[in-house]
Amino acid sequence: MSGPMAVVLAAGKSTRMKSALPKVLHQVCGRPMVEYVLDAARSASVTRIVAIVGHRADLVQAELSKYSDVEFALQVEQKGTGHALMMCRDQLRSHQGAVLVLAGDTPLLKRDSLFRLLATLEDQRATCVIGTARTANNFGLGRIIRDADGRFEKIVEEKDATAEEKRVQEINTGCYAFDSQALLASLDKIKPNNSQAEYYLTDCPRVMKDSGQKVVALETFDMVEALGVNTREQLAEVTRTLQRTAMSNWMVNGTTIVSPENTFIDPQVKLGADTVIEPFSFISGAVVIGDNCHIGPNAVIEGPLQLESGTIVAPFQHLSGK
Incomplete structure (x- = not known):
């Protein structure tokens, strides 16, 4: 066997x-x-x-x-x-x-x-x-x-x-x-x-x-x-489910996400303790954000990228590791 x-x-x-x-x-x-x-x-x-x-x-x-x-x-x-x-x-x-x-x-x-x-x-x-x-x-x-x-x-x-x-x-x-x-x-x-x-x-x-x-x-x-995905509506529903689960886990582990319903963060992103993610920020790809960072609002971060602890990403700033 x-x-x-x-x-x-x-x-x-x-x-x-x-x-x-x-x-x-x-x-x-x-x-x-x-x-x-x-x-x-x-x-x-x-x-x-x-x-x-x-x-x-x-x-x-x-x-x-x-x-x-x-x-x-x-x-x-x-x-x-x-x-x-x-x-x-x-x-x-x-x-x-x-x-x-x-x-x-x-x-x-x-x-x-x-x-x-x-x-x-x-x-x-x-x-x-x-x-x-x-x-x-x-x-x-x-x-x-x-x-x-x-x-x-x-x-x-x-x-x-x-x-x-x-x-x-x-x-x-x-x-x-x-x-x-x-x-x-x-x-x-x-x-x-x-x-x-x-x-x-x-x-x-x-x-x-x-x-x-x-x-x-x-x-x-x-x-x-x-849930199987057969329609665009179901695709969006699955995406929301993964997002909610991931953001809930990050918040349990010490990250502040001010408005989860108005924030997009890939589940593969890693977030540090005491980091604050402001509304309307978009974080995608293999991004690692350290402790005590402040992101946004309206920031865009695209991986692969690593931000050291204490980093401040200003409102409307766009960072890309591509």
Whole structure:
């Protein structure tokens, strides 16, 4: 058995974003959203990542090829999530152990949730653990159907769901932990028997269950974390979430941000204690600001740049390390 690997689905278009740029390359706080997914996987002890690319594969590969732990599989035609996994059969075949399957458009994934998927796979000797969440706003999302004893039965997509199934509030987040060899075997058995004529990855857990293998649906995600980015509005929402989290952490650790709602600071920025950030300041990139600094208001600082402790950046001043 080897350590876990991750397969990241990154082949999709930006249809609902009305963009020629691949969806996973749209930026969140100065970084392509897919990079946050890679970081989450690495934080869960993944050392090998396969990115499945398709639409404008050249752009996605150019962005991610700088990482030595990322390899690629090409999905020329987008025939569903199950079809995407079929494109990396060789990588799966060469791997003995756990596989995380993640969507490349979920930049808010947390390490602890991925750890729980992997731990449950091992502890319960399952072949699949499905990460689920609960929401009343479930339109368009796959529903988790359980039997009378609460055990996983199947996943039903919106377009294939009955009226009763559509009322189910537990949804599939699109994050899974699989046994690699069981996943391979199940991929050979799924069929495009649905309204989309696609190969659904969601059919793999059903195939496993029907063959007597253990499949667990684990409610381990919250909906904020599971939020996939399909629209520009959702892109802005994810950006705001990362901003709020980062600024809250800095303030807890001794930085004064006078008006967080009127300030933009990349999460990768590092801020010192007793430093004051005035409103309408914009700090982006790899910026390190020392202790007892005073920034702005209306200052612009672009990294890479390091400001020594005690630095004063005047109102409307623009500093750039580029």
